[in-house]
Amino acid sequence: MIHARGLVQTFRTGRGKQKREVRAVDGVDLDIAEGEVVGFLGPNGAGKTTTLRMLTTLLRPTAGTATVNGYDVVDDAVMVRRSIGYVSQAGGTFSQAQAGDEVVDHGMLYGLSRAEATRRGKVLFEKFQLDGLWERMPKNMSGGQKRRLDIAMGLVHDPTLVFLDEPTTGLDPQARANLWEHIRALRTERGATVFLTTHYLDEADELSDRIIIIDNGKIVAADTSDNLKAHVSGDLVDLEVTELAHVGVAAEKLASIAGHIETEGRHVRGRVRRAGREVPGLLRDLTSTAIELDSIEVIRPTLDDVFLTMTGRSLRDAQATTEDAAETELDNEGALR
Numbered sequence: 001m002i003h004a005r006g007l008v009q010t011f012r013t014g015r016g017k018q019k020r021e022v023r024a025v026d027g028v029d030l031d032i033a034e035g036e037v038v039g040f041l042g043p044n045g046a047g048k049t050t051t052l053r054m055l056t057t058l059l060r061p062t063a064g065t066a067t068v069n070g071y072d073v074v075d076d077a078v079m080v081r082r083s084i085g086y087v088s089q090a091g092g093t094f095s096q097a098q099a100g101d102e103v104v105d106h107g108m109l110y111g112l113s114r115a116e117a118t119r120r121g122k123v124l125f126e127k128f129q130l131d132g133l134w135e136r137m138p139k140n141m142s143g144g145q146k147r148r149l150d151i152a153m154g155l156v157h158d159p160t161l162v163f164l165d166e167p168t169t170g171l172d173p174q175a176r177a178n179l180w181e182h183i184r185a186l187r188t189e190r191g192a193t194v195f196l197t198t199h200y201l202d203e204a205d206e207l208s209d210r211i212i213i214i215d216n217g218k219i220v221a222a223d224t225s226d227n228l229k230a231h232v233s234g235d236l237v238d239l240e241v242t243e244l245a246h247v248g249v250a251a252e253k254l255a256s257i258a259g260h261i262e263t264e265g266r267h268v269r270g271r272v273r274r275a276g277r278e279v280p281g282l283l284r285d286l287t288s289t290a291i292e293l294d295s296i297e298v299i300r301p302t303l304d305d306v307f308l309t310m311t312g313r314s315l316r317d318a319q320a321t322t323e324d325a326a327e328t329e330l331d332n333e334g335a336l337r
């Protein structure tokens with residue numbers, strides 16, 4: 001479905017002495033199979049949108065190659081565009097037209113007849129709970145409704161591969177959860193392959209069969225969420241010992257199955273690769289040495305823990321830093337216009 005080798009995108013930013021080159025995407029390889037839902041995760045400025053724009057033919061790669069649905073993104077750009085659905089981050093720039101007309105026009109742009117585009121549009125409106133809004137102007141819709149309209153537009157020509165760029169950014173929790181249901185249905189009901197970018201960890205976790213993490217233009221991890229968590233971080237085991245005097249011994253015992261032990265008051269913590277298997281033995285060991293616990297907690301790692309392990313910093317911190325350093329003067333030389 002999607003195969004990319006060594007994709008690179010560089011931008012020149014600034015003027016005069018400030019001039020420099022940004023390697024927004026720096027040698028990305030991707031292999032995405034039919035029917036997969038892949039979450040492309042990374043902090044702001046990591047290179048998610050730029051990768052997506054190369055795969056959807058909106059940007060010509062500076063270097064590297066990619067095929068989408070078997071078509072080359074440079075040589076067969078028109079065929080790539082015809083065979084995919086793309087819902088951009090900003091959403092559609094709607095005219096003064098009614099929502100239904102926007103969808104029909106979009107379908108006709110992809111070669112459907114007016115009748116067929118209308119038929120499919122009506123089905124999608126029902127599916128995305130937009131019934132009754134066919135004649136409404138998009139500017140008078142709620143954020144969630146507009147986002148669902150964007151997705152309906154991206155699907156009107158029935159693509160089997162759909163690119164969604166930050167589909168739920170700016171939506172309230174209820175509208176997000178509702179959109180998640182629709183995204184799940186793309187695969188279960190239509191068998192579509194979905195490639196979605198997000199910087200919400202929970203969203204990537206909830207929706208994706210596989211997660212690809214990008215940072216500074218490079219892929220730092222690619223696997224199922226469970227595998228990433230299990231292999232990279234392990235579970236956090238938090239023991240609360242009853243007697244402060246026992247903290248040292250408890251830490252020694254935990255150290256036999258865990259890496260990097262931390263203590264805080266009566267708490268002893270460490271990461272254990274297979275907590276389900278290891279913890280019963282640890283408890284027996286503690287009991288046999290008469291160390292009592294007030295509580296024990298096993299906390300599954302989050303994707304943020306994975307990111308921390310891979311890059312040495314938290315995804316949330318990385319987000320804040322790149323937002324501060326956001327470029328203001330952009331000069332996009334690679335764009336196909």
Ligand SMILES: Nc1ncnc2c1ncn2[C@@H]1O[C@H](COP(=O)(O)OP(=O)(O)OP(=O)(O)O)[C@@H](O)[C@H]1O
Binds near residue numbers: 012022024047051333
């Ligand atoms: N047209 C452009 N000209 C110059 N630099 C650009 C341009 N587009 C993106 N960049 C830079 O390339 C890097 C990657 O940007 P990109 O938009 O791909 O990141 P992202 O992961 O999608 O971030 P976000 O989550 O904020 O959308 C950033 O440093 C950004 O400032």
